[in-house]
Amino acid sequence: MKIITGSDLRTGDVIWWTGEGWSRHVNDAVEAGEHTEAIIARENAKQIVTDTQVIEATVTDDGVRPAHIKDRIRALGPTVRLDLSLKPADPAAGNWVI
Amino acid sequence: MYQYDSYDQSMVDARVAEFRGQVERRLAGDLTEDQFKPLRLKNGLYLQLHAYMLRVAVPYGTLNSRQMRMLGDIADKYDRGYGHFTTRQNIQYNWIKLEDAPDILADLASVEMHAIQTSGNCIRNTTSDQFAGAAADELVDPRPYAELLRQWSTFHPEFDYLPRKFKIAIIGSETDRAAMKLHDIGIQLVKNDAGEIGCRFYVGGGMGRTPMIAPVIGDFVSPLQMVSYAEACLRVYNRYGRRDNKYKARIKILVHEIGADEYRRQVEEEFAHILTLGLEPPAAELERIKGFFEQPGFDANASDELDLSDPDFALWVDQNVHAHKQPGYAIVNISLKPVGGIPGDATADQIRLMADLALAHSFDELRVTHAQNIVLPHVKKADLYGLWQKLDEAGLAAANLDLIGDIIACPGLDYCALANARSIPVAQKISNRFADLGRQRELGELKLKISGCINACGHHHAGHIGILGVDRKGVENYQLLLGGCEGADTSLGTITGPGFNEDGIVDAVEKATDVYLAQRAEGERFVDTYRRIGMAPFKEAIYAKEPANG
Numbered sequence: 077m078k079i080i081t082g083s084d085l086r087t088g089d090v091i092w093w094t095g096e097g098w099s100r101h102v103n104d105a106v107e108a109g110e111h112t113e114a115i116i117a118r119e120n121a122k123q124i125v126t127d128t129q130v131i132e133a134t135v136t137d138d139g140v141r142p143a144h145i146k147d148r149i150r151a152l153g154p155t156v157r158l159d160l161s162l163k164p165a166d167p168a169a170g171n172w173v174i
Numbered sequence: 175m176y177q178y179d180s181y182d183q184s185m186v187d188a189r190v191a192e193f194r195g196q197v198e199r200r201l202a203g204d205l206t207e208d209q210f211k212p213l214r215l216k217n218g219l220y221l222q223l224h225a226y227m228l229r230v231a232v233p234y235g236t237l238n239s240r241q242m243r244m245l246g247d248i249a250d251k252y253d254r255g256y257g258h259f260t261t262r263q264n265i266q267y268n269w270i271k272l273e274d275a276p277d278i279l280a281d282l283a284s285v286e287m288h289a290i291q292t293s294g295n296c297i298r299n300t301t302s303d304q305f306a307g308a309a310a311d312e313l314v315d316p317r318p319y320a321e322l323l324r325q326w327s328t329f330h331p332e333f334d335y336l337p338r339k340f341k342i343a344i345i346g347s348e349t350d351r352a353a354m355k356l357h358d359i360g361i362q363l364v365k366n367d368a369g370e371i372g373c374r375f376y377v378g379g380g381m382g383r384t385p386m387i388a389p390v391i392g393d394f395v396s397p398l399q400m401v402s403y404a405e406a407c408l409r410v411y412n413r414y415g416r417r418d419n420k421y422k423a424r425i426k427i428l429v430h431e432i433g434a435d436e437y438r439r440q441v442e443e444e445f446a447h448i449l450t451l452g453l454e455p456p457a458a459e460l461e462r463i464k465g466f467f468e469q470p471g472f473d474a475n476a477s478d479e480l481d482l483s484d485p486d487f488a489l490w491v492d493q494n495v496h497a498h499k500q501p502g503y504a505i506v507n508i509s510l511k512p513v514g515g516i517p518g519d520a521t522a523d524q525i526r527l528m529a530d531l532a533l534a535h536s537f538d539e540l541r542v543t544h545a546q547n548i549v550l551p552h553v554k555k556a557d558l559y560g561l562w563q564k565l566d567e568a569g570l571a572a573a574n575l576d577l578i579g580d581i582i583a584c585p586g587l588d589y590c591a592l593a594n595a596r597s598i599p600v601a602q603k604i605s606n607r608f609a610d611l612g613r614q615r616e617l618g619e620l621k622l623k624i625s626g627c628i629n630a631c632g633h634h635h636a637g638h639i640g641i642l643g644v645d646r647k648g649v650e651n652y653q654l655l656l657g658g659c660e661g662a663d664t665s666l667g668t669i670t671g672p673g674f675n676e677d678g679i680v681d682a683v684e685k686a687t688d689v690y691l692a693q694r695a696e697g698e699r700f701v702d703t704y705r706r707i708g709m710a711p712f713k714e715a716i717y718a719k720e721p722a723n724g
Contacts, residue, residue: 086201087271088225123203127221144648146587149596150223154588156516156598160254160269 077135079105080112081147082119082128090150091125092140098125101162102151103139138172148173175238175539176321176466178286185329186283189290193217194276201273218289219275222591226270229292230282234302234320234344235263235542239533242540244285246525252278257525259510259518261582261633262341263301263542264292268589290328295336297327297408301343303351304541307467308505308551310497314363314371316346318464319400322455326401333408337415338423340408341380353544353636353660355379355388358425359407366394373400377407377437378429381630385666386426389434391441399445402454406445410437469500470537476502476554487562489611490573495558498551504558506536506550507543508565509572509580513609514602517583518546520570527568535561544633545582545621547575577614578622578687579605582633586626586643587650593626595643595650596676600624603680608687617687620700623658636660638701639683640667652679656686656712657704665701670713685715 079102080093091098092105093115099105108115108130116128132143142148153161155170163169178186193213200210214220218229230245237245245265249257252274253267260266270278282288291298300323307315323342327333333340343352346363354360360376372394379388395403407425414432416422429437478501482488496505508528511517520528528548532540535557536550543549553561565571574580581604584590586597601624608614623637627644634640640655651673658667674682687700689712694703704712 083221083225086273088221088269090224120207121203123201126207145650146223146593149587153224154268154598155596156588156602 077107077133077140078112078130079133079140079142080108080115080128080130081105081142081150082116082125085123085126092151093119102133102142105133105140141172145173175236176233176317176463183283183286186286186288186290189217189288190276190279190283193279197272197276212294214272214275215293216290217275217279218292219270219272220293220591222268222589223587224589225268226272226275227589228267228270228275228278228289229260230265230267230287230289231292231299232263232265232287232542233324234300234306234317235304235544236302236306236317237532237540237542238538239529239540241285241287242529242532243526244281244287246522246529248278248281249522249525251281256519256521258516258585259520259542259546259548261544261546261584261631262299263304263544264299265542266585268585295338295340296334297330297336297340297342300324300327301341301352301357301544303345303347304543304549305351305496305505305551306346306541307469308498308500308503309347309349310499311349312347312499313365314346315467316344316361316363317467318460319346319361319363319373319397320344321463321466322401322460323404326404326455333412336408336412337417338420338425340411340425342404348662350661350664351543353633353664355664356381356385356633356636356660357388359404360388361400361404363397364394371397373397373403375403375407377441378426378434380424380426381633381635382424383421383628383630384424384427385630385635386430387664387666388426389429391429391434391438398457398460399449399454402448403441403445405448405453406441409444409448410440414440470539470552472500472503472552473554476500477556478502480555480558484559486566486573487559489615490562490571491558493573493577493615494575500552502555504553504555506553506558506561507575508548508550508570509574510547510570511574511580511605512569512572513579514606516598517581517601520548524568524570527564528570531561531564545580547580573611574614576619576621577611578608578617578620578639579611579614580621581605582621582623582637584625584627584632586624586632590626590631592629593643594628594645595626595652597624597626597632597641597643600641600643600652600676600679603676604683607680607684617691618699620687621659622683633660634658635666636664637667638699638704639686641679641683642669644673646673650676652676654679654682654686654716656709657701659701665705668709670709670716672717682716685718686712689715
């Protein structure tokens with residue numbers, strides 16, 4: 077599947093296109109469909125998101141999993157500071173990246 | 175230390191105000207990202223994997239306690255309680271909000287700091303010897319010259335749009351602690367037979383995807399013509415550097431392609447022309463700057479005696495304390511490489527503690543090193559034990575300077591948008607594998623450097639053992655290099671062969687150290703043994719097949 081990601085313009089937070097808006101959680105990401113360029117242009121114009129891009133991902137038992145390790149690290153947070161990641165309570169969260 | 179005059183301060187304040195307006199316009203939608211990106215990069219603000227990252231310039235790695243304390247306060251107030259000291263003697267914050275960036279720059283300006291020219295194709299922060307003004311082996315204090323270069327290169331209109339970024343290092347000792355020959359320009363202050371000081375210009379070095387050791391271009395340039403000579407070096411580069419291909423745009427490619435002799439000829443021609451223009455700052459300006467770097471008020475009666483009865487303290491003194499030119503004083507290296515830690519990271523509390531210790535024990539001075547450590551340059555030997563105890567309580571007393579645990583590592587794929595592989599987890603695993611300090615000391619000086627991509631921010635080419643992370647079909651893979659070195663005997667590492675996964679590279683490093691221990695001659699460092707016996711024995715051990723069971 078193809079999903080859209082970007083960074084929150086104000087905070088720089090990694091965000092994912094949910095079909096209706098943006099979420100910090102990759103599991104909320106949805107198939108972007110055929111109109112990715114139009115979505116990106118429209119959302120960029122709202123001054124909410126920046127550095128938008130379309131990436132490959134798959135749906136697994138654990139939820140949406142970006143295909144490339146870089147995007148999985150973006151989705152989780154730094155693997156060396158899980159306390160700062162989106163899963164601070166899960167000591168095995170780094171395994172999801174690898 | 176140098177202190178801003180009203181001109182310095184007004185320039186920095188004006189830049190803060192200008193950037194504040196630019197951020198407001200971006201947030202209001204009056205600037206697109208394409209329009210805004212070059213503006214934020216001019217102020218050191220990158221967009222990285224998880225957030226905006228701000229790179230703050232630490233001119234030639236020198237800080238006072240007020241500045242250091244501000245760096246800690248910024249980490250708490252605007253970031254997530256820590257900062258990352260870099261291989262270019264700067265500090266980076268990883269979790270910055272765009273809307274906070276102007277306030278951070280204003281806070282920095284209040285202590286004579288900024289983030290200007292920490293990004294972009296301009297002359298970056300000039301780096302230097304972290305022991306400047308303190309080292310027993312120093313010929314000339316390089317800091318006044320570094321400051322002169324800072325003033326010359328800041329907002330230099332002609333060099334604001336170079337073919338590529340440009341890095342200058344300057345040293346004043348025979349011992350090169352700044353990897354000077356691996357810079358676009360490396361300047362070594364030297365003395366001739368008549369006892370006169372001169373600048374030896376090494377031009378065209380660098381790491382990155384095409385590592386090169388800089389050749390000597392100007393053998394003995396008068397310090398009173400240093401800026402003009404640098405100007406000539408830059409002008410030739412600006413004129414002929416490859417703007418058509420960013421991978422061939424650094425000055426090292428130009429010097430290599432036309433040859434050092436031809437490059438030198440053109441520089442000399444340009445230099446002669448520049449001398450007719452009177453661009454060189456007046457000698458009085460250099461003298462004025464030198465006035466800021468007077469020797470601190472050392473206690474002439476300070477004792478050289480040290481009580482080394484505490485064995486842990488004795489180990490730390492042996493490893494982390496360096497000879498000072500002033501009797502009764504020492505240079506203290508604070509390792510930011512605890513066992514299993516993240517190289518170069520320090521918490522806000524640790525940063526503020528180091529500021530306090532500098533104020534109390536080091537004439538209000540600190541240095542950031544390119545090895546991602548901190549130096550207190552002027553500590554009375556009588557104060558060392560109390561200082562060490564405070565460092566130890568704060569987790570800052572790792573006694574591993576220049577040992578295998580003192581690993582340089584870039585942020586890698588955990589933070590950096592350019593990286594191909596993670597650097598920090600590899601550093602942590604190696605650090606844990608060699609956690610035993612006795613084992614580290616048995617291995618002796620062993621500089622291990624890790625980069626997460628070919629851009630080489632982790633200086634892997636210059637590591638006695640270097641590690642380069644690459645992306646192999648979406649999977650992290652690590653190449654091993656041996657034989658790199660910075661300093662007077664600068665050399666570039668050679669790749670051993672096929673790469674490894676994360677655990678495999680740690681095993682490979684250990685096997686390389688086993689070969690060294692088995693083969694070393696008396697007094698040899700790892701890199702010396704490698705140079706004597708060559709790659710073959712290492713390769714044989716590293717790639718040996720494990721015997722099949724049964």
